[in-house]
Amino acid sequence: MWLPFLGLLLGLSIGWFSPFTVPVEYSKYLSVAILAALDSVLGGLRSAQEEHFDSTIFLTGFFTNILLAGLLAYIGDRIGVDLYLAAVVAFGVRLFNNLAIIRRNLIKK
Template sequence: MWLPLLGLVLGLAIGYVSPFSVPIEYAKYLSVGILAALDSVLGGIRSAQEDHFDSTVFLTGFFSNMLLAALLAYVGDRIGVDLYLAAVVAFGVRIFQNLGSIRRHLIRK
């Protein structure tokens, strides 16, 4: 359980101290990619707590969710529809569900 959490903390720390900036035209793609990655990390923590963690499922889900979310945002931009909002809503719901499950598990311990 500590490995996904360590990765999340390390990634946040690196992002906080690095002087990297993203051009505004890529902000939508990055934001849905980050949401997808956060969803995968929290899902990994949840599955580790439930003793169902599989690193192959985690890694493939992590990258495929990020790529699919960014692709959805890109296609939406090309056709003039804000499709990235669908990814934001879907990943937002899953993030809060995973956080609720993690919280309940920690309270029970």
């Protein structure tokens, strides 16, 4: 259970101290993709706590969510509508729901 948190901390520290910057025109895509990835990771942690984690479902959901969110942001840019906001709202709600369930599961244990 501690290994995912260690990986998260390692990734955050590498990203924080890295000199890499994202061009402004890609910031919508990256932000939505990161939000989708975090949603998938928290969903995976939740299913691991509930003891029904399946790596195939996790990996396919992880990449599908990222691709769908990026595609939604891209289509929105092409038609001139901020469709990425729909992905932000949807993944944001799921993120907070998963976080609340993880918190409840930790408190019960």
